[in-house]
Amino acid sequence: MAKIYYDGDASLEALKGKRVAILGYGSQGHAHALNLRDSGIDVIIGLHPTSKSREKAQRDGFEVYEPSEAVKRADIIMFLTPDPVQPELYKQCVEPHLNPGKTLAFAHGFNIHFKQIVPPKDVDVFMVAPKGPGHLVRWMYEEGKGVPALVAIYQDASGNCKEKALAYAKALGCTRAGVIETTFKEETETDLFGEQMVLCGGVTALIKAGFETLVEAGYQPEVAYFECLHELKLIVDLIYQYGIAGMRYSISDTAKYGDLTRGERIYKVVKPLMKEALEEIQKGEFAREWVLENQAGRPVFHALLERDRHHLIEKVGEELRKMMPWITGKELK
Numbered sequence: 659m660a661k662i663y664y665d666g667d668a669s670l671e672a673l674k675g676k677r678v679a680i681l682g683y684g685s686q687g688h689a690h691a692l693n694l695r696d697s698g699i700d701v702i703i704g705l706h707p708t709s710k711s712r713e714k715a716q717r718d719g720f721e722v723y724e725p726s727e728a729v730k731r732a733d734i735i736m737f738l739t740p741d742p743v744q745p746e747l748y749k750q751c752v753e754p755h756l757n758p759g760k761t762l763a764f765a766h767g768f769n770i771h772f773k774q775i776v777p778p779k780d781v782d783v784f785m786v787a788p789k790g791p792g793h794l795v796r797w798m799y800e801e802g803k804g805v806p807a808l809v810a811i812y813q814d815a816s817g818n819c820k821e822k823a824l825a826y827a828k829a830l831g832c833t834r835a836g837v838i839e840t841t842f843k844e845e846t847e848t849d850l851f852g853e854q855m856v857l858c859g860g861v862t863a864l865i866k867a868g869f870e871t872l873v874e875a876g877y878q879p880e881v882a883y884f885e886c887l888h889e890l891k892l893i894v895d896l897i898y899q900y901g902i903a904g905m906r907y908s909i910s911d912t913a914k915y916g917d918l919t920r921g922e923r924i925y926k927v928v929k930p931l932m933k934e935a936l937e938e939i940q941k942g943e944f945a946r947e948w949v950l951e952n953q954a955g956r957p958v959f960h961a962l963l964e965r966d967r968h969h970l971i972e973k974v975g976e977e978l979r980k981m982m983p984w985i986t987g988k989e990l991k
């Protein structure tokens with residue numbers, strides 16, 4: 659059984675008198691910085707002078723330093739820039755200023771697990787990986803709720819690295835929902851798998867395939883949008899709140915029978931593909947591909963993002979969402 663930590667199992671004490679430098683002020687960066695500060699932790703931000711997010715961090719009331727200066731001034735250095743830029747940032751701005759009192763922290767295990775960053779033995783290294791997008795980490799914290807997280811210790815030089823990691827997770831609001839103890843390996847492999855085959859890649863592929871199948875068969879794009887994208891959220895909300903069985907309680911028997919029999923066809927095709935993708939991740943093939951893609955200037959990444967940005971489903975969705983103003987929530991800053 660997993661070891662799960664809740665609010666009562668963690669104390670902020672381990673962060674008392676410590677300063678946290680958040681490197682990066684994007685999706686996770688702004689959420690960690692704001693939640694930690696609201697939890698009473700001393701937070702500074704590390705960004706390059708030309709950074710686009712510098713102004714936003716300053717507007718939010720943070721002291722912003724160049725990354726190497728932030729590292730010098732902090733006890734705990736949390737890496738919240740995109741994964742591919744972290745190794746260079748580490749070499750240039752972090753490694754030269756490390757000493758035995760410092761702690762390195764990550765929200766994803768990629769660079770440690772795949773040895774893109776190799777820290778010295780005398781610093782603590784932990785991970786607090788929220789299982790949710792950064793904006794939700796912030797919004798749910800503000801509402802008194804929390805996003806679950808995984809916590810892992812890679813190196814415990816000080817002897818109290820785990821207390822610091824749990825304190826960090828508590829300050830982020832994650833122990834409100836549950837924080838599971840894991841390893842960098844397990845977090846990295848399951849996170850890559852989830853985002854590729856289920857949460858992002860899997861879901862968007864299902865949506866697009868469903869939408870295109872209906873539109874190519876002559877059905878109205880707006881009908882296809884409601885059927886394959888809009889209603890998905892309503893169905894997932896039921897699954898999120900009540901489980902798959904709970905969702906099935908609310909849908910019709912006709913839908914249930916179609917779900918069970920036709921869904922099985924998708925399951926049979928998709929499961930071997932999932933196993934293949936997991937093996938690519940476990941063997942480090944995906945990591946190698948992503949590192950090389952970055953070294954080449956991300957040609958495939960940009961081309962595919964651009965292709966999907968112009969998909970008919972985006973245009974149709976934009977128009978339909980205008981008629982449902984309650985859908986557009988807070989701004990995705």
Ligand SMILES: NC(=O)C1=CN([C@@H]2O[C@H](COP(=O)(O)OP(=O)(O)OC[C@H]3O[C@@H](n4cnc5c(N)ncnc54)[C@H](OP(=O)(O)O)[C@@H]3O)[C@@H](O)[C@H]2O)C=CC1
Nearest residue numbers: 682683684685686709710711738739740743765766791792
């Ligand atoms: N996105 C998410 O919800 C999740 C992310 N994670 C992990 O969290 C970490 C951060 O991811 P995410 O929040 O998506 O990152 P973002 O892409 O949102 O980070 C953008 C921030 O990093 C800065 N940045 C970009 N390049 C550099 C650089 N070379 N040097 C210094 N700063 C730079 C950006 O500055 P500028 O404004 O100038 O571009 C911006 O402030 C990753 O390890 C990721 O795997 C984990 C769980 C979920």
Ligand SMILES: CC[C@](O)(C(C)=O)C(=O)O
Nearest residue numbers: 788789790791849853857
């Ligand atoms: C699902 C994508 C994610 O893994 C996440 C929000 O948890 C990410 O890395 O962004």
